[in-house]
Amino acid sequence: MTYRYLVLGPTRVLRPDGAETGLGGARIRALLAALAAGGGRPVAAGALTARIWHRDEGRPADETAALQALVGRLRRTIGPQAVELTPGGYRLTADQDDIDLFRFETLTLRGTAALEAERPAEAAVLLDEGLALWRGPALADLPDRQTDPLVIRAEQRRSEARHGRIAAEVALxxxxxxxxxxxxxxxxxxxxxxxxxxxxxxxxxxxxxxxxxxxxxxxxxxxxxxxxxxxxxxxxxxxxxxxAEARPPLPARHPLPAPAPAPARGNLRARLTSFIGRERELADLATVLRTHRLVTLIGPGGAGKTRLALETAEQLAHHAPDGVWAAELAPVRDAATLPEAVLTALGGREPQLRAVERHGDDPLVRLVEHCARRRMLLVLDNCEHVVEAAAALAERLLEHCPGLTVLATSREPLNVPGELVRPLDPxxxxxxxxxxxxxxxxxxxxxxxxxxx
The missing domain is CATH 1.25.40.10 (Tetratricopeptide repeat domain)
Structure with missing residues (x-):
């Protein structure tokens, strides 16, 4: 059993038996809130003093001594092992799951993922559990909380969780x-x-x-x-x-049953925020992808390349009978694993025995075979850190898969024959x-x- 730290509201500490530990004055509560916001990671002394003392009243003349005195008082209150001094600063010796702020973030991420995967009942349970952890404003004892980025992030997560919870109810x-x-x-x-x-x-x-x-x-x-x-x-x-629903239907002399809508194929997730301001680029990409098999959208980090690529892919879903698929390459650290990562994103992994029997344990060969007879659009997102491997992969796929179109996002071109590059301006x-x-x-x-x- 361990201590639990509550900062989604006034700062509180619960002992392993569930009883609350008295914390004393405002500075002690602010210090504990600032340490808990670190999630068990070291927090630099300068960052702690900046959060504990209000900007308008000024910091103490000897910040180091004042902070050490506060840490000593906190240790006497909740135990000498609760706060550890490390080369990177002071840290609260707690797991993130013992801090309600991080427990809430975990539940919110899981709930949002369940909602995107069209499991609203599961999402409702997870988001309810997360929202129930809130007892007031986030990190309420920080003196400058109105402008603190940690507070703003927590309140934003709370807003997202409330919106997701409502969306789950509507879906149910x-x-x-x-x-x-x-x-x-x-x-x-x-x-x-x-x-x-x-x-x-x-x-x-x-x-x-x-x-x-x-x-x-x-x-x-x-x-x-x-x-x-x-x-x-x-x-x-x-x-x-x-x-359209408000207009009365026109009478039909020979009414026919409406055809069942064809299910969309692919792995694009529903976006949770609106798409703003790229209508011209969206129309341009949708046009050029009908005549070019490789289009690379380039621009600096944060320019909106990923969102524009996914919106374009969704618009072209009806031109890709075998689906629109997105492969997120940012998590790929070893370029040699790139074909396996893309194959997994496409849902094309086969049982190991069959794969070895048919064409050896070569993910690139399996990927080519998976795409060779399909008419599909593939989004290769965030190619820049594996750009050479991504270029080789795209070239191999385009050579052997005539029905494949590739939309890539990167900070630099792939330099593959036939590539059309589209820079993304601010x-x-x-x-x-x-x-x-x-x-x-x-x-x-x-x-x-x-x-x-």
Whole structure:
């Protein structure tokens, strides 16, 4: 049994028997909150003092001595082994699972993954458990918490968990039960397009199509008046669907049963945020990928290459009868394992015995055979750190798989014959501002860019 540290609200410490340990004054609580936010990793002395002392009151003349005195008091309170001095600073001797902040993050990540995998019941349980850990504001005892990036991140995660929990309820057919909470959240962040889209879906699912259309119009007006832009693709698609359902069907002389929709193939995950400001690039990529078998989207880190590539791939799903597949290469550290990683992403791994019998244990051979008879689009994402291996892989696949098209993202071209390179420029200022406003509102309810021109 170990101590448990609670910082999602006022700082508390629970002993192994469940009893609470008194902590004393505000500085001791701030010190423990700052250490707990490190998740068991060393926190530099300078970072600790910056979080413990309010910026307006100034730091102590001898920061080292003042911090040592506080650490000594904390050790006397919760035990001499609870705080360890290391070359990197002081650390709380605790596992992340013993700190409610990190337990919440784990549950939120698992819940979000379950929601993306269309397991809403599992997602609801995990997100409920995570949200139940909150007893008040995150890291409430830090004096400068309003501007602390740790606090902002935690509150953003909480907002994402609340949105995911509501989305799970809507997916489970219980939209009516979350409309009140959802309406309140949407009112706090009127420019958060994914949240507004969720509200519109919930209204429609609750049998309130007129209110859903009104909610769309309110969102559209807010975006036009405050950001000078129209709603994004997701909201426009929702609006078109609502209008289509509102129109009475034309009488048919010989009505025929509607064909069952063909299931989409591939491994693209649903995106949880709206796509903003790349309509021109999206249209260009969708056009050139119909005539070029290898297109590489290049640009600096953080430019939005991955999101643009995935949005383009989704738009072209109907041109790829055997699916649209994305292989994330960032986790690949050894270039020799690249073919196996791509094969796994495509779901093409075979039982080991059959693989050896048919063509030896060569992942590249198996990958080529997997793709050779298919008409598909493959996204090779984040090629830059294995660019030579990615180039060789793409060239081999394109030579032996005539129905394959490759869309790559990288910080540099692959330099493969037939490659078409498309640089990605920064977003124009108005669009970047709109994106910042939406993401900021998701991270901090009530955030508005026009509050600080």
């Amino acid at each position: 057919g219980r939209a009516s039960g979350v409309l009140t909470e959802l309406t309140a959240l949407a009112a706090e962040t009127p420019l958060d397009e994914p949240l507004q889209a969720l509200r519109i879906r919930a209204l429609a699912a609750s049998g309130r199509p007129a209110q859903a259309l009104q909610a769309y119009e309110e969102t559209r007006t807010a975006l036009v008046e405050r950001l000078g832009t129209d709603p994004g693709a997701e909201l426009r698609s929702l609006h078109a669907g609502l209008l 977003l124009p200022a108005p669009t970047a501002l709109r994106l910042f406003a939406e993401r900021g509102a998701a991270a901090r309810p009530g955030f508005h860019t026009d509050d600080d021109p």
